[in-house]
Amino acid sequence: MRAEAILRILAWFVVLVLVGAAVFLWLARRPAIPENPSAASQAFPAATIARGADLAAVGNCVACHTKPGEPAFAGGLDIPTPFGEIYSTNITPDPETGIGNWSLDAFRRAMREGVDRAGNHLYPAFPYDQYTRVSDDDIAALYAYLMTRPAVRREDTPNRLVFPLGFRPILAGWKLLFLDKGELPPRDDKSDQWNRGAYLTEGLGHCAGCHTPRNAFGALDDNRHFDGGEAEGWQAVALNASNPAPVPWTQETLQQYLRQGWNQTHGVAAGPMAEVTANLRFLPDADIEAMAVYLLDQMGSRAPRVTDRADAPAGRGAEIYAATCAQCHDAGKPQPFGGLPLSQSTPVNAPHPQNVVNLVMFGLPPADGEAAPIMPGFGNALNDADMVALLGYLRARFSAAPAWQGLDRIVGDTRSGRYRVTTLPANGIERGPANVNAKGD
Ligand code: HEC
Ligand code: HEC
Ligand code: HEC
Known part of the structure; x- marks a missing residue:
């Protein structure tokens, strides 16, 4: 083939790629949702705000959205990913640097679809792939809670990601492949309690975010649900049939662990799990029970395998x-x-x-x-x-x-320090058992 012909084919190829990219970007656009200048001065029922506070604790929003030593929810925490550093954003009701002019619709879209008010795609370091399952009512309560926090002026820190991931429209492709929008359909063959547990665990609790492995694109590997993942330099062990606990979990021991961050037969929750349990203490008993029912069903039952070999080699x-x-x-x-x-x-x-x-x-x-x-x-x-x-x-x-x-x-x-381990909580809350005098044990 003559060089000219090859060049012509190449030129057509480049044109096709460019047209394809333009069509994709056009399809990937999301509209801005108009500003609501009075969003942050709205009044909400006290009971809704209080429920939002508990839900925010279950969602652990403060941990990611607070830089240690700085005001709560003002963002700026560096979240390391294999693709570079992502910084959490300011979600206080400051109109200029936070979400103070976001309507409830804009907030709901962010939680469900990972799109900000202006229409930009958000990185899944914000676990909207799981928050998408949160009900409208619970999203409204979260919104009421955030909108009534003190407004803090703090500009967002720009992310530092490997080329070309800094280009947000690419995320539309990621979502096409990996985002399964909307609430989980309830399972008819399971109890109400199981379904409630699934709702909390798979939604706001975003337990899979740490306990499920991720694929090369940073998406949760659904084929290995709860098969164990990594978080902040710690191993979030499997919570399915591969759970490595020597003494199998029971309804009672799981409830105690989730509620108080430790249990007599399983010890203390360490690393990032300490903060998760410190937050779960705000949930009503019925919700903790439901989560334990759901998790136990994931783990199934098996015999204990407690080993203490007297003949282990000396040395x-x-x-x-x-x-x-x-x-x-x-x-x-x-x-x-x-x-x-x-x-x-x-x-x-x-x-x-x-x-x-x-x-x-x-x-x-x-x-x-x-x-x-x-x-x-x-x-x-x-x-x-x-x-x-x-x-x-x-x-x-x-x-x-x-x-x-x-x-x-x-x-x-x-x-x-090559392998980065977080030993201090993101928000400066001390790690360890949430409440030593809590019920149970
Ligand atoms: C695991 C860390 C993590 C948790 C937990 C988390 N977020 Fe985020 N969130 C982020 C990151 C990172 C971003 C910024 C993503 C980006 O820049 O694309 C973000 C962005 C947002 C945004 C978009 C704000 C903006 O200015 O564009 C909202 C709204 C939000 N989060 C609300 C919440 C709420 C509500 C919760 C708790 C229910 C929560 N987040 C929990 C990490 C987290
Ligand atoms: C930020 C990451 C993270 C999130 C989110 C998270 N976990 Fe964990 N989890 C861990 C880590 C790390 C461990 C191991 C802690 C240890 O060894 O003490 C752990 C341990 C556990 C254990 C103990 C398992 C065992 O056999 O010892 C249970 C049970 C558990 N998590 C349940 C949950 C539930 C339920 C949720 C959701 C509400 C959740 N986790 C959310 C990181 C996380
Ligand atoms: C001063 C007392 C003390 C000493 C010394 C100590 N530990 Fe611990 N360790 C604890 C306490 C308390 C806990 C939290 C309760 C728990 O989970 O076992 C803990 C937790 C652990 C855990 C997590 C257990 C679990 O599954 O929850 C491991 C593993 C561990 N220690 C290993 C060691 C090793 C190895 C050494 C010796 C190098 C050591 N510890 C020395 C008090 C101690």
Whole structure:
């Protein structure tokens, strides 16, 4: 073929791509919803605002929309993704820098479709792929709550994303593939309680956002629902039949864990889960019960697999355990301030060692109202080789699952900060058991 012919074909190809892109962008446009200058001065019934406050807690809005040390809901928190940094936005009712002139329609569209008032597509770092299931009533209550918060003037921080993801119209393609808009249809073959649990868990609670793995496009992998995911440098363990807890969860233990952030047989919720449970305490008992019913159905039932091998190989790991850990974890002390026997520990029995590495390196921060940490960090006392020996020993002694691979690298990357682990809550609320005197236990 002559060079000219090839050039002509190439030119046509470029034209076709450009036309295709233009048609796509035209289709991807979303209209702006007119400003409502009086949105932030509306009055709402006190009961609606109060319900919105509880719903906002379940949705954990404050955690993502607050930069530590700055006013609540004013945004600016850096959310790392494999594609770059995304910054949460100001959702206080400031008319210029926040959502103070958003009508309820605009707010509902953001929650359901991930589109802002001006018509721009939003990144799914804002979990609208799950909030889309929230009912109109609950969205209205959330709106009432946000619109009655103090307005804070704070300009949004521009995102820093790899090329070409900074170009928002691309998100229309993502949504076409991965956004399943609207409420979940209730299942007739399940109880009302189960359906209520599904509504909260799969919607506002956005539990799958951490507990389900993501595909290469950052979308939740629906074929592996609740199969375990990653969040803020922690492993959000599987909540389906692969749940690694040595003692299977029961209705009662799950309710206690969700309500108070710890349970006698399962220990304390660590990492980002501590904040989730700290927020769930605002839910009425009936809702916590419903979530537990739904989650238990996801997990199914199975036999316990608590392992404590007396014949685990002695050596450096065994010595460190005896000298450093046993005083708390082998002493039969009650939860949440005593260490759980590690044979009952989910992290020690999980497929990936990351949570144990995080716990041993950084410890567990103090509970609300307590001065001392629940568990001190041993990052300074133990070097990498000590940590690797200890982790190998814990796994060999307290789990029947295969040995962890790549411990050297995982410990090294965690210590060097290459693998970013969030150990402090996003909003400055202290981590740890929500309320030690809560009912249950
Ligand atoms: C996991 C983190 C996360 C959580 C939880 C979260 N958001 Fe967001 N939200 C974001 C991010 C990030 C953005 C900005 C997305 C972008 O720039 O495209 C955002 C954007 C928004 C917007 C659009 C605002 C604007 O100015 O364009 C609204 C409205 C919003 N969130 C409301 C909420 C509400 C209400 C909740 C709780 C029910 C909530 N968010 C929980 C991360 C989160
Ligand atoms: C921001 C991320 C995140 C969100 C959102 C989240 N989780 Fe978790 N969850 C985690 C992490 C991380 C762990 C592991 C904590 C640990 O080992 O102590 C965890 C642990 C758990 C466990 C304990 C499992 C076990 O066997 O030890 C349960 C139960 C649980 N989550 C339920 C939920 C429910 C229900 C929701 C929704 C309301 C939810 N999670 C939302 C991150 C999250
Ligand atoms: C001063 C007491 C203390 C010491 C020493 C201590 N821990 Fe802990 N640890 C705790 C407490 C309290 C908790 C929270 C309750 C719980 O979940 O076990 C905890 C939690 C844990 C957990 C999470 C257990 C779960 O599934 O909830 C692991 C894993 C753990 N510690 C490992 C270790 C290891 C390994 C060492 C030794 C290097 C150690 N701890 C030393 C008190 C201690």
